[in-house]
Amino acid sequence: MSPTLIQHALLLSLALFAIGVVGVFLRRNVITVFMCVELMLNAVNLAFIAFSRAWGNLEGQVLVFFVLTVAAAEAAVGLAIIISIHRHKDTLDVDAFSLMKW
């Protein structure tokens, strides 16, 4: 374990976050978009773990614990909303969900 390795972990976290952002804009399927959001959350978790190791501080890991909890709650509610919308519109295309769009 060396500082360079931590630096590279931070760059990996950046790359994963960027891939998640690209996916959110590129994909049209609402479930895939949702999975890209999960990927972004995980990229941030990796940054937390790397910083936690760098400074020998466990609070980063506690924050990752809370992020995991919130991600689980968010996935449950989000997928329930997707099921509910799919029942009304019979599609999963994000462009079809424009009810609350101005």
Next chain:
Amino acid sequence: MALFQAILCYVFGALALGAALVMVAQRNPTYSAFALIVTLVSLSAVFGLFGAPFIAALQIIVYAGAIMVLFLFVLMLLNVRTEVRAPGEGRVFKLVAIGLGALLVGEIGSVLVAARPALAGGFDASARQVARLLFDARYLYVFEATSILILASLVGAIALAKRDPSS
């Protein structure tokens, strides 16, 4: 030993990156979900190598175990087809999106490169140490509040996904 650890870090990091690219490039959402599972498991290995065994286990149990099963369950339930390319997307919007994306990567990258992290010695992140901090007075109420959050999301998910009896 340290070299072996570094090699494993790079192998799992590359695996996570490749699987993430496959996930975004893939048109079939079911394959995307499987690629995301590979990413999550590789990241869990990286967490373990970075001295976070508790979080690594949680990552497998909660993310790869619970959340991704939920995703696959919904994908099977809704009978999702491969998405089709939308006709006639704005070229201007695409250019603006690429520019803003490059700006975001540059911004975060410059901050991360400037961070120059040190490396603390004597790092102990066993489940015991993490739990000691988690049940510390600072985080105890937040920890208890997450149980209310989980309960609320449970009730919300059932209420939202339930079929309306009147229709």
